[in-house]
Amino acid sequence: AVQLVESGGGLVQPKESLKISxxxxxxxxxxxxxxxVRQAPGKGLEWVARIRTKPNNYATYxxxxxxxxxxxxxxxxxxMVYLQMDNLKTEDTAMYYCTAAGLAYxxxxxxxxxxx
Amino acid sequence: xxxMTQTPPSLSVAIGQSVSISCKSSQSLVYSDGKTYLHxxxxxxxxxxxxxxxxxxxxDSGVPDRFSGTGSQKDFTLKISRVEAKDLGVYYCAQTTxxxxxxxxxxxxxxx
Numbered sequence: 001a002v003q004l005v006e007s008g009g010g011l012v013q014p015k016e017s018l019k020i021s022x023x024x025x026x027x028x029x030x031x032x033x034x035x036x037v038r039q040a041p042g043k044g045l046e047w048v049a050r051i052r053t054k055p056n057n058y059a060t061y062x063x064x065x066x067x068x069x070x071x072x073x074x075x076x077x078x079x080m081v082y083l084q085m086d087n088l089k090t091e092d093t094a095m096y097y098c099t100a101a102g103l104a105y106x107x108x109x110x111x112x113x114x115x116x
Numbered sequence: 117x118x119x120m121t122q123t124p125p126s127l128s129v130a131i132g133q134s135v136s137i138s139c140k141s142s143q144s145l146v147y148s149d150g151k152t153y154l155h156x157x158x159x160x161x162x163x164x165x166x167x168x169x170x171x172x173x174x175x176d177s178g179v180p181d182r183f184s185g186t187g188s189q190k191d192f193t194l195k196i197s198r199v200e201a202k203d204l205g206v207y208y209c210a211q212t213t214x215x216x217x218x219x220x221x222x223x224x225x226x227x228x
Contacts, residue, residue, distance in 0.1 A: 047217040
């Protein structure tokens with residue numbers, strides 16, 4: 001069965017950094033573009049970042065709200081995708097979901113709270 | 117950015133009723149390959165989103181045929197026939213044709 005398991009969330013102060021991870025299994029990870037989507041408390045869904053596959057040069061795309069602060073990466077040998085979040089702001093507080101295959105697969109999410 | 121406008125924002129329904137949710141995009145969602153990447157998701161309370169329908173009208177595995185999706189270009193509809201208690205939650209439309217990917221604001225389906 002397909003599984004996406006996020007980890008690494010927590011409480012950080014504004015301007016600090018945090019790296020969250022997503023472990024994938026049950027599908028051919030190296031063939032799949034991977035996404036991060038977030039949901040602020042009580043709000044809707046917001047797409048954050050995407051990373052394509054090796055044949056597509058691992059091309060990355062970011063929402064304007066995180067461009068220049070967040071970096072998505074992947075390790076195909078470990079079936080892992082990461083989101084390095086720098087210079088965090090209070091408005092980055094959200095549940096962060098890893099998703100793949102055109103939104104067909106979702107993890108359970110990891111909560112990131114940015115507060116002083 | 118493509119703006120996805122969902123209506124209504126909430127719906128109260130009795131078990132067994134049928135409901136429809138509208139999703140309108142600010143641009144055509146037809147991709148250069150001719151396909152339309154408009155999807156419907158359900159987020160039940162406290163859970164991760166789950167995709168129900170992909171590319172306008174294709175049901176994901178295990179999704180009952182009480183759910184149906186229609187539409188084209190910029191105007192899409194999700195219909196749920198004979199609503200059951202397990203259908204309650206927030207429904208989102210989402211487009212993966214254009215960057216950035218965008219979601220509708222959600223429609224909360226509640227029991228009357």
